[in-house]
Amino acid sequence: MSFYKAAAHALDHLDKHQGSVKGSVAAAGVKAASTGETKRILALVIETLKYKPVLLRLLEIVPVHSLERLVFPRKSWPSSASLLLVLLHDLLFSAKGRIEASDKWPPKEAVLRHQARLRAELVRIQIKEGVARKHDLGKKGDASVVRYVRWNPNVDYHRAGDWSFNALLQHLDGLGFSKVEPGFPIPDKSYFVDPHIDCLLCFSATTNWWNSDIWYTSGAIILQDKASCFPARILMEGWKEGDCLDATAAPGNKTSFISALMANRSKVYAFERSGVRYKTLETMLARAECRNVLPRRADFTNASPESDEFARVTHILLDPSCSGSGIVNRLDYLVDQAVEESETIGERLEKLAAFQLQMIVHAFQFPAAERIVYSTCSIHAEEDEQVVMAALSSPSARERGWKLAPRAEVLPAWERRGRPDEMDGVEGQSGLAESVIRCLPEDHTNGFFVACFVRGLADAKKRNRDEPEETDPDAVKAKTLAQMERARRKKQAQKKRRRLDE
Numbered sequence: 001m002s003f004y005k006a007a008a009h010a011l012d013h014l015d016k017h018q019g020s021v022k023g024s025v026a027a028a029g030v031k032a033a034s035t036g037e038t039k040r041i042l043a044l045v046i047e048t049l050k051y052k053p054v055l056l057r058l059l060e061i062v063p064v065h066s067l068e069r070l071v072f073p074r075k076s077w078p079s080s081a082s083l084l085l086v087l088l089h090d091l092l093f094s095a096k097g098r099i100e101a102s103d104k105w106p107p108k109e110a111v112l113r114h115q116a117r118l119r120a121e122l123v124r125i126q127i128k129e130g131v132a133r134k135h136d137l138g139k140k141g142d143a144s145v146v147r148y149v150r151w152n153p154n155v156d157y158h159r160a161g162d163w164s165f166n167a168l169l170q171h172l173d174g175l176g177f178s179k180v181e182p183g184f185p186i187p188d189k190s191y192f193v194d195p196h197i198d199c200l201l202c203f204s205a206t207t208n209w210w211n212s213d214i215w216y217t218s219g220a221i222i223l224q225d226k227a228s229c230f231p232a233r234i235l236m237e238g239w240k241e242g243d244c245l246d247a248t249a250a251p252g253n254k255t256s257f258i259s260a261l262m263a264n265r266s267k268v269y270a271f272e273r274s275g276v277r278y279k280t281l282e283t284m285l286a287r288a289e290c291r292n293v294l295p296r297r298a299d300f301t302n303a304s305p306e307s308d309e310f311a312r313v314t315h316i317l318l319d320p321s322c323s324g325s326g327i328v329n330r331l332d333y334l335v336d337q338a339v340e341e342s343e344t345i346g347e348r349l350e351k352l353a354a355f356q357l358q359m360i361v362h363a364f365q366f367p368a369a370e371r372i373v374y375s376t377c378s379i380h381a382e383e384d385e386q387v388v389m390a391a392l393s394s395p396s397a398r399e400r401g402w403k404l405a406p407r408a409e410v411l412p413a414w415e416r417r418g419r420p421d422e423m424d425g426v427e428g429q430s431g432l433a434e435s436v437i438r439c440l441p442e443d444h445t446n447g448f449f450v451a452c453f454v455r456g457l458a459d460a461k462k463r464n465r466d467e468p469e470e471t472d473p474d475a476v477k478a479k480t481l482a483q484m485e486r487a488r489r490k491k492q493a494q495k496k497r498r499r500l501d502e
């Protein structure tokens with residue numbers, strides 16, 4: 001399949017709202033000859049989407065599809081409309097300004113027959129729009145989308161040369177960047193130090209200075225969304241000693257931040273179930289020089305809490321698989337409408353929530369654990385507040401004394417907290433929503449949720465007299481599903497009571 005036809009297929013796919021821009025090439029079933037070819041096709045798709053409105057306007061004035069009906073039939077595969085768009089993009093907006101195919105290829109011949117008129121009409125549109133350069137006719141990205149760069153101190157501790165935070169700021173100075181006060185929009189060639197995570201820098205989405213930069217290729221900086229830094233920061237608050245366990249680690253962004261916050265001391269057990277993702281985790285940990293991390297390709301729910309090797313695990317991170325509904329795709333603005341939610345979303349959330357709860361309840365069993373952070377990149381209460389409430393009402397939480405950490409220990413300066421309608425009032429408790437945090441795209445982050453469970457040392461010691469816990473995974477799953485159902489019914493009853501009271 002030709003390069004242009006492959007890109008047209010991906011565009012057709014997106015037109016039917018079947019996925020993300022990045023996933024469109026694979027999802028459309030396009031088989032590229034190499035990774036480089038896939039990247040080239042994706043770049044053309046992205047660029048064509050950027051200029052799609054002006055290209056469609058141009059085609060209304062110069063209707064190449066009607067004038068060349070034999071070459072661009074109404075019914076074709078890929079569609080003539082998409083093929084025309086990618087060809088016009090390359091002719092009018094690509095750096096080379098030409099269609100890269102044989103001069104004898106009929107679609108190219110057909111477009112070139114109209115090129116003089118197309119170019120003249122494009123200049124007219126440009127004049128009408130009052131823009132100096134034709135490239136200013138492209139869609140602009142969402143100004144609220146920004147890029148975060150996290151400084152990785154692990155490299156500074158171990159490598160020759162100066163890889164300190166100050167050295168990074170000097171490097172940026174050398175690249176012509178200015179440090180400004182936190183605020184949005186961020187001017188071009190500027191950045192600020194994030195007010196909540198002090199090793200995080202924030203740039204406008206228009207820059208990608210790190211591509212091929214030694215600070216990036218050597219692991220001294222890591223691209224990580226701000227919200228995704230919160231779980232490690234909250235987990236390690238006040239940490240002095242003890243081991244840590246990351247239950248769901250790949251690709252390893254949070255693990256590497258935990259390792260950095262521990263200054264590469266003690267141990268971090270990093271679990272990852274998937275073989276492919278485990279390889280990514282290993283690569284990431286090596287690049288980020290995380291020497292205190294022990295990666296393990298295994299299912300966390302099969303890890304025995306009573307095992308001697310976990311006897312010093314005081315801190316646990318749970319960032320399990322979730323619906324990902326909070327993730328803001330930086331390319332989303334190029335697609336006209338959001339992907340419609342599938343009809344089975346409710347069922348999917350239910351399954352995910354049961355799995356998430358199972359992971360928390362398993363983590364509750366670790367005898368020395370004092371602090372457990374649970375996070376998702378989901379905006380659905382079913383995976384967030386509702387899972388936390390079900391976990392709090394589980395027998396393990398009650399027996400072992402797990403409760404939510406107060407706001408003062410959970411990034412208190414972050415204003416957006418949990419949803420009170422999902423947490424408060426349950427079992428007469430109030431203010432619980434203040435303990436957890438939420439992030440939304442308007443906060444210039446991905447949609448995200450973080451909760452922190454804590455218990456005192458006295459509770460941890462209580463383990464010796466606890467009754468034996470259920471360890472069979474199927475039995476635990478059945479139990480957690482039943483807990484969720486009980487919590488859901490309780491909440492429904494409360495809502496009903498409240499409605500009757502009103």
Ligand SMILES: C[S@@+](CC[C@H](N)C(=O)[O-])C[C@H]1O[C@@H](n2cnc3c(N)ncnc32)[C@H](O)[C@@H]1O
Pocket residue numbers: 228247248249250251252253254255271272273274277298299300301319320321322
């Ligand atoms: C949301 S991702 C974790 C992202 C990671 N914390 C980071 O910040 O880079 C969830 C990961 O958990 C893994 N996973 C899911 N269930 C697991 C289990 N029971 N045990 C270990 N890993 C699991 C998935 O394969 C996936 O890689």
